[in-house]
Amino acid sequence: MKLLFLNCPNLNLLGQREPSVYGRTTLAEIEAKVRERAAKLGAEVDFRQSNLEGELVTWIQQAKGVFDVIVLNAAAYTHTSVALRDAISATGIPTIEIHLSNVHAREEFRHKSLIAPVTTGQIVGFGVHSYTLAVDAAVNVNLK
Ligand code: CA2
Numbered sequence: 731m732k733l734l735f736l737n738c739p740n741l742n743l744l745g746q747r748e749p750s751v752y753g754r755t756t757l758a759e760i761e762a763k764v765r766e767r768a769a770k771l772g773a774e775v776d777f778r779q780s781n782l783e784g785e786l787v788t789w790i791q792q793a794k795g796v797f798d799v800i801v802l803n804a805a806a807y808t809h810t811s812v813a814l815r816d817a818i819s820a821t822g823i824p825t826i827e828i829h830l831s832n833v834h835a836r837e838e839f840r841h842k843s844l845i846a847p848v849t850t851g852q853i854v855g856f857g858v859h860s861y862t863l864a865v866d867a868a869v870n871v872n873l874k
Contacts, residue, residue: 731772733868734797735764735861736786737779738805738814752830755858763858767865775865783813790817799868800825801861808833808843819848824871828864829854
């Protein structure tokens with residue numbers, strides 16, 4: 731099983747800024763934990779980050795026929811991007827939405843996800859564990 735992890739704007743700053751909200755773990759360290767969990771479960775991982783909405787849309791489009799599941803931390807685009815939502819809908823690849831923080835316990839504008847209606851499900855609020863839990867969810871996506 732091939733998993734595509736997509737990380738959206740500003741997640742490249744993890745571990746360097748706002749540790750009280752997002753912790754001290756860097757995105758590279760999260761990637762290592764994801765790879766470790768995926769190896770245990772026999773899954774392959776491609777792990778990417780971009781600050782560009784169009785690039786993310788292109789990666790989602792290109793995932794068709796290549797990846798079995800997309801795991802998406804859409805970051806701020808969660809709350810704004812019709813383009814990402816339409817791309818997910820168009821590919822038809824099962825997509826799991828993840829967030830480090832509990833977006834529902836934060837500002838009201840973070841309560842609304844434009845992505846959620848086209849996903850298989852969400853994992854929010856578990857910090858770095860949201861990513862490793864997503865590996866488990868992804869390899870079991872067809873058992874739902
Ligand atoms: O909790 C999450 O994973 C979020 O997707 C993080 C996004 C936020 O806009 C979403 O509402 C929830 C923000 C990612 C920005 O990451 C930073 C990391 C360090 C310093 C500044 C921003």
